[in-house]
Amino acid sequence: MATRKKPPAASAPSTRVSVPLLLLLAFALGAGTSWLVTRAAHRASPQPVIQNFIPPGVSASPNVAPLASPVAAPPPDVSKLPPAEAARTLANWNYDRQNWSHAIEHYEQAMTLGADNPDVRTDLGNCYRFLGQPEKALEQYQLAQKQDPQHENSLFNQISLFAQLLHDQDRATSAAREFIARFPQSPQAETARQQLQTNPGLPQRN
Template sequence: MIKRSAKPQPPATRSSWAVPLFFLAAFGLGVVTTWLVMRGSPNDSARPVIQSFLPPGSVPSPPLPAPGASPAAAAPPDVSQLAPADAARTLGNWNYDRQNWPHAIEHYKEAIARGADNADVRTDLGNCFRFLGQPEKALEQYGIAQKQDPQHENSLFNQISLFAQVLHDHARAETAARDFIARFPQSPRAESARQLVLPREKSGTPSSQP
């Protein structure tokens, strides 16, 4: 994992979590549903990453709001005692969980400018752009995250659904899926990546790989 200098540590009182969103990635014989994920802390158990498989033509359920989230009534956290970068990221996460993408983007950009520039923040920022219908900007942030930390699974995994479902670039989606399988064969999400490749192999469709 690439080390980054002067990386601010997140406040001890905060726990990271993942915010799910279903994506359908259709390849050949089946439809695979995957969660768009954020990178959580090792003790993150509130919202596990789940992969499920739906028959062709099925429609996934809409994403559920964060547990306990009340967009209209909830007050933002008190960040007055946090370092500027941590405060900005905390507010970014708070807005992210409430699907307030423009404000989340604003705070994540501030966090990056103040020194919290790492693969986690870049991936979260990319997710916000994706939800706002700006896939190219999302892809840019995922790419930066991968350059910062090649061992960052989620930024690579999120590229797969972005290529497949949003950009409809199945060749690049398959390339990203194969890359994910090769680099993270033991990941719980590796099976979802395999489902993007197996239907093409079973049907005899030539792979996009040389």
């Protein structure tokens, strides 16, 4: 019996890749690598640090309360405001941050520029009070009262000033009684009544 010849083995499929396809793959790989390097370099670059605002040539005041966030809000832009209003705006900005010394400077500047009124005088007095200068605070409260006898806070704040810092209970009681007599309908009248028996609270801000 004749031996049958085995059919020739099927040739393996060609593994050659066309030259254009190789070039396309190389280009894609190179572009992807370049993107990753660029992205990594971008992420590694240092981020800008926002510094707390301190006026040039002035050291940080010890009276500024620490903020919860390391990023402090910048001062308001007052470049388009009238000079007196600009000074008072900066004074209020510093007051709100318990930066009493700088607030005093701006309140005094505002008064020099024409914004001399009971509200400014009372806030200025509060700044002196918080700096531990009760006599100067009292002077500003009294000047505010002379400017406008109907200005409530400049009288109300004298109650706690006499009781807490000047330790003069007689004048504190007198101021409380005067406030109740002159401003019986004031929302602060009840507080003044209570302060006749208890320790006065903090001064009122305008």
